[in-house]
Amino acid sequence: MVETDQLVAFERIVREGSFSKAAFALGISQPTISARIQALEKSLGGPVFTRGRTVHLTERGTSFLPFARRALAVLNDGLNAAKLAASGEQGALRVAALRSLTVHLLARASGVFMERFPEVQCTLFEGDHWMVIEQLHDGVVELGLICYPPLDYGVAEVKPLLRMVEPIVLAVHPDHPLSQQRSWTREDFLAGCPLLLQQRWWQVTPLAINRLNEQARKVADVPMEVGKHLVNSGLAAGFFPKMLIQPELDAGLLVPLELEGLPPMHRETALVQLARRPHISPIARHFMDLVAKVASKLDIEVHREHSTEHARFDDV
The missing domain is CATH 3.40.190.10 (Periplasmic binding protein-like II)
Incomplete structure (x- = not known):
């Protein structure tokens, strides 16, 4: 099996033109980088470099190079996506709301959110109170804007993040x-x-x-x-x-x-999530902060039910 450190060593040798320069750039010894290339060549069934005073790619190495670079690029993109998702800057936002809350509250909050976080995929639904509750329980959405407290079987299964009067x-x-x-x-x-x-x-x-x-x-x-x-x-x-x-x-x-x-x-409404979710995601936290700011500007009384980070946005 080809490992990531083998791909990194292979691609670096191609760029530097020698084993010693590549080892120095990666901060490893020359025997270590040689061992990684030997392991790579064993997986590929033959040499990827011609050895000598200068290093050149073999036909096997030349054909493998674009795939190695593509694999490293995909891995790097994945690492960046994971970091952005952890900070709430990339990922998915899925919200369902009462129809009466979509025109001003959801529309304004989601509009600013999409502008600030263009890499986040947003999916928004509207419907009546019962539909929003069902979508929360079915896992279709992470957040819901509902009448509160819900006078149905879901009352004990959702927790408010924001209450609005x-x-x-x-x-x-x-x-x-x-x-x-x-x-x-x-x-x-x-x-x-x-x-x-x-x-x-x-x-x-x-x-x-x-x-x-x-x-x-x-x-x-x-x-x-x-x-x-x-x-x-x-x-x-x-x-x-x-x-x-x-x-x-x-x-x-x-x-x-x-x-x-x-x-x-x-009328009392709330931004809620399922009670069984252990934490609010960074993306949902950013959106919650925006909803609180927009609601306040609309003269809606807002109560935060759980400790959250301070809102990042001063202009809504």
Whole structure:
């Protein structure tokens, strides 16, 4: 079997033109380098050099040289890849997220991540809470952005790396009759709201929202994008995670409302991994730091659940 030190000796002799110069360059004795070449020639079935005052490749050596160099190059690439993977600069990032977290949080964090770590292969999925949990358990992804705590069988099998608390906003279009004032009594709101949306931001809808839905004139249970369209069209009022509609709120395209007696609403989500994983990988750690920074810039309250290195990124 050909060993790496034999290939290194062979290639170095070709470059230096002599056994003695190659031995000096490699920091070994001449008998050692000669022994390595003899072992190589035994494996190849014949001499690779002609011996004399000058060293020349034989036909066997000439045909073997490109393969030896290719093998050493591949080995070097592998060593570099392993070092980069250990530092989180190369490898794979696999994340699944709730659809409502992909538009701003996942998109911004992954965009900066891909720019900073172009050698890392990124695979991103979106879906509902249960799909993300399943992909974690099936090993499809390493990290998941889910509702937290998960109210299912997986609650004891995932651990949070980041917990995020985001406010929920009741919003209408400026053309909606309810936009004429920011604060309403429950009775006046229900009287002036022809359509209230049942949004799917929670695993379990809060009791206060359920009671409001029961008293509404009409309720539509719709997906995220349909709900945004209905509210942006002035046809309905709906509760949204603030992050999801922050651009529209800033531009005055949506108006936030308050209902007297309705407690502040929040949704808690988390970046999680399987509890059985002993450590968070360097790549996942870098991504987690970015998610924390992006979430903070989106006015989401962030709590780190496990000790981590300080974030490396100052500009997101």
